[in-house]
Amino acid sequence: MRGRPYAVLGPLFGRRARRRWAHLILGGALMMPYWLVGGVLVSSATGGSRLLSGSLGPQLWAYAAGLPLAAVTGLFPPAGPLSAAASRALCSVPAESLAEGPARSWPGRLRVAVWFALHTGAGALVSGATLALPPFALGVAAAAFVPSTREWMGVSGAPGWQLGLLPLAGAAMLLALAGCAAAVGGALARLAPVLLGPTPADRLAVAERRAAELAERNRLARELHDSVGHALSAVTLQAGAARRVLETDPAFVLEALTAIEETTRRTVGELDSVLGLLREESPGTAAGPALDAVAGLISRSGVPVTLTADGELSAVPAPVSREAYRIVQEGLSNALRHAGASPVSLSIALRGGELEIVMENPLSGGAPVVRPGGGRGLRGVAERAALLGGESSAGPVGGVWRLRAGLPLGAPRGGDGR
Incomplete structure (x- = not known):
């Protein structure tokens, strides 16, 4: 003492x-x-x-x-x-x-x-x-x-x-x-x-840097959620369907296992890209898939999808195209979780300087296939749309579940969405 x-x-x-x-x-x-x-x-x-x-x-x-x-x-x-x-x-x-x-x-x-x-x-x-x-x-x-x-x-x-x-x-x-x-x-x-x-300028710079770091963390969280969440939903659905017909339809089981293999392989690649960003090993190289990969996404989704495309989608700016892909991916995951193998109608169209995405699937009274407590997918869709200056909505409309997102084709707030 x-x-x-x-x-x-x-x-x-x-x-x-x-x-x-x-x-x-x-x-x-x-x-x-x-x-x-x-x-x-x-x-x-x-x-x-x-x-x-x-x-x-x-x-x-x-x-x-x-x-x-x-x-x-x-x-x-x-x-x-x-x-x-x-x-x-x-x-x-x-x-x-x-x-x-x-x-x-x-x-x-x-x-x-x-x-x-x-x-x-x-x-x-x-x-x-x-x-x-x-x-x-x-x-x-x-x-x-x-x-x-x-x-x-x-x-x-x-x-x-x-x-x-x-x-x-x-x-x-x-x-x-x-x-x-x-x-x-x-x-x-x-x-x-x-x-x-x-000084006030220093405080503003620190606040801007922290806001940018928070936005980057949120973006990476959305990437992980949309990529891994969709893959888990698809794999769970395919595995459940294969288990039910294991002895009666071997051809379907083989098809389901092939879809599971392709889905997991693609998801591992996307996960590695996101982890590379987290480690700051190769910033700028993990841009992620875009609208040109939607066809492959649909083929491995585990749910019948009717796709209608209107306009020259290849001309969509890269940031908008990447966010649009993730919105479609989350919409399919949402349909898998809540409507099982019910058919999904997907429309992607260019309308007056805006990319419009509309997904519809029948309402299901059954329990969700995955994550019965719900998830953060729809909030992620809203965040992606807001990041580009657009808007989104989701809910029951006339007996179907309808997800719509409108993404302006102009320069997004936050540059390339990073």
Whole structure:
């Protein structure tokens, strides 16, 4: 359990205070080249004043001349991420309060420049004091016991009671140094979220990136649902039908097994493509099937389908064609789950700048073949249609179940649907 000494000395010498002190010393090290360049400028302007002559005046002028140079460095893009990383690691500043990546606007860059100037400027002063004050404080404390040190400091004739106070004076100097370092380090830690925090442009960029990531996850979820869900529905139906006629119709059983084999092989390929996107191995290569593959989808669907196509479907833009295929796939899966082997009527037509998909199958009062609790297919259809700026509807109409989707042929919202 931490006692009273830690409560007094912890804010000055604790782990957080030491890390912030190290952060200030890092700023002092960064200030060194600017101080040297400032010294050259001051020497040129004053006719040859020597920076290292020991005089405090030229050194302060060099310090004043170097600060604007340090601020200019803060305008460069890498300064923001580097400063934020140092603040997180050494100043105990929460990561969520700092901007991610370089500043995206000039106001943000100016804030980073102010921070860089403050960090290097304050760090130079604290670093200088850290180098100079401890030896001096130790000399003051030693003067009480070492005559030669008293002579060097010019206090050899001081009364004994004054010499007895010299160790306390040395300790007070060290405590004052630690207090200044802790105060300056704390001030920089409080300023870091203000100067290195995200600007409105940064927050908007982060929100857009997160929205894009969410949209991509939703798209991949729809791909997996439509591909794997349809395959499972078809395989379940074919396997159930084959089981019922296993002994009476071997030819049908062979046909069902062939359809199951083709369906699973195709689905494994689609699943591998989607998983490749999840691993970010080959983005852009897993576009997925389109309307030209609808005939093959129907032949393996396990349900009799009457297809009516109207218009030049090959001219449908690729993003619309891919989403249309998935909508047809989900419609067939829905028919399989709820109507079994009932015939399905499918119409795909181009009408006035819109691709219209209409699927109808008889209503069935029986239990669904697969997933009696329902699924997310119809919601996925609605999401796909909305992504392209279209609309969809599904429900009973005149004794049949009717699924309709209208997809505009113009540029979809979100580019290629990714």
